[in-house]
Amino acid sequence: MFLFTARFSLTASETETFSDGLSVERKRVKPILMASNSDMGSADFESLSSTSDVELLKRAWRNEKAAPEILPYEGDLVERAKGQIELVEGNIEDYVENGMDPLVVSLYQMDLDRTQFLLRSYLRVRLLKIEKFMFHTLKSEEAESRLSEQEKVFATKCVADLAKHFEESVLIKLRESYRSVLKQSLISEEDDMVPEPHLDTFVVSRSNSHVTLNLYEEGESHQIVEMYRGDVYFIRYKVAKGAIESGKVDLI
Amino acid sequence: MYGRKGYQLVKDFASGEKGQLKPFNSKLFDETIEECEQNHSLMQSLMIKMQQEGLDVSNNRNADYYGTLVHHLSLIRNKRCLMAYVHNRAEIVRDLAWTVGLLLPQLPPEIQEKLTTLEKDYFKNHSSALKSYMGKAGIDLNVDMVPPKDPYIKVRVVGDIEQGIMMGDKATNFARHSMHFLKRTDAEPYIARGQMEELTG
CATH class of the missing domain: 3.40.5.60 (Ribosomal Protein L9; domain 1)
Structure with a gap:
């Protein structure tokens, strides 16, 4: 996992960039720290290194990738990550203009690329899950409540498009009582044609x-x-x- | 045997390579639909027969009742097969939007040939849903498909790319077989379309 663990803190300016997220996260983690009284020293260090937004994003991404169903949307985290990405992008442009060593700039660039990949992949994995279980996602209130607003719009459109596709290619050719997208036939009491995770x-x-x-x-x-x-x-x-x-x- | 057509249709899909499309099997598809229609009309005639004999269709358990049941079950089995066929193809069509590109003309002709008109429409609709999501989220999700190891990669041009594409502030000349050292994000769309290949090692 070396790929995503490199976090270059070459100058003070980057620490500033991320300090905002860091201070917010420190508070969040404290209760857990207190609960596990043992070995405060190493726990303290671990919790600090695991509370930067990049680490949190990595965790959200890993969970989302491994879970069979869609997990609650980390809206605040995504917004913070976006903000930080913009900041770093701006910083990099400044570095280039100021004629900083190209090697150092490319290290920043690489770090930025990795964070961007995390963010994109996180959103992408969620969209793929929505696509896969679209009917279920909109049917189950629990699943729907986990989506962001934009994801809801996307899911609704997905369902409309696929339902239209089903209707035009299959259902229109069947008899009236067998035309439902969600039910096998009119006598089915429940929706028995919905793929679920x-x-x-x-x-x-x-x-x-x-x-x-x-x-x-x-x-x-x-x-x-x-x-x-x-x-x-x-x-x-x-x-x-x-x-x-x-x-x-x-x-x- | 009732229900066999639908089964063959699903087998036809499953025998293809995973994630790749075969041409739409419209012959088998139409035959399956035809069988549904047969089932339905036989079912209707059995029900009418029972009604003429003055029997209550839902409470009588005679031979005709089980006859209608068999037709009904065969019909929904075929329906499930038909839907599964379309559904699984639609899944591949959606994947194309992710792996190849969001615009229909970007798809290589050999893939386009295998899509039906309806599937092309579906592709367009779905792409526009994706695009509007990306627009609202303010982030392009179609790049960075693999974890970046290096911000720059070496590529060789293998397809025809029109002249004069701007990258950054420089005009480029992507002649066939020429090699370039590009930003990964710039090169990825060309690699996805098979116009460039990444040189490794």
Whole structure:
């Protein structure tokens, strides 16, 4: 993972650029720090290095890539990342004008490219998930509430386009009672033609703090797993879902 | 056997290479539709027969009832197959927008040949949805498809690229077989369209 870990802090000006996001994030992380009393020294360092927006974006991106369903949209983070990208772009232009060493400029440029890739890939992965489960995304309130405004507009248009495509190529040729996009026929009581994400799939996860998870759903047999900080588990997505959303567990 | 046509249609799709389109199998597709129509008319005639005999269609469990049921099940099975065929092709069409480009003329002719008119329309509609998202989000998502290792890459021109494209503030000359050292973001669209290839190692 060297690719995204390089963070060049060559001059003071860059630290300034990112200090804004940093100070916001420091506050957010504190409660977790207090909760895990042990080993304050190294935890402090780790939490500091893992609270820059780039790190947060990387985490959001990894979770989004590994999760089978769409996760809540990190709107604030995306906005901050966009702002910082613009700032760095401006800085780089200034460096070029001021005749800074081209090597140093290209290091900044590379760092910028990596951050931009993260941001683009994050948004792209989300759009691909929306495309894949578009009917489900708009049908389920939970999924819909996780989209940004623009993503909602996109999903609505997606559904309209694909439904139109289905109607024109298949459904128009069938009889009246078999023409629904979402139902097999008029007698189906539920929408039984909607592809949904498989929440039972397995994911690789690593915990950030001590978490207790029940491996089975209610009604099934009862078995509890305790994950300690740093433990890596191969686990059913459904089981870890809550912990992932609250940030206690990361997907890798 | 009822339902076999739909099955063959899905098999036809599945036998193709993953992520690649075959020409739309309109013969099999129409035959499947035709079978749906047959199922429907047979189903109707059985129901009419039951009504003429004074039987309640939904409560009677005689041979004719199960006859209609078989036709109904065959019909929805075929419908699912038809939809799955169109759906899976539509998925590939959407992927084209991501991997090749958002404009129909950008697609290589050998791909365009395999699309039906409706699929071309779908491609256009979907691309415009993507474009409006990117416009509103203020970010172009169609570049940077692979993690950048280096901001500059070496490329060789393998297709015909018109003269006089501006990159930065310089005019370029992308003659065929010439090699260039370009910004990754500048080169990516050409690579996606198969007009350039990246030189590695």
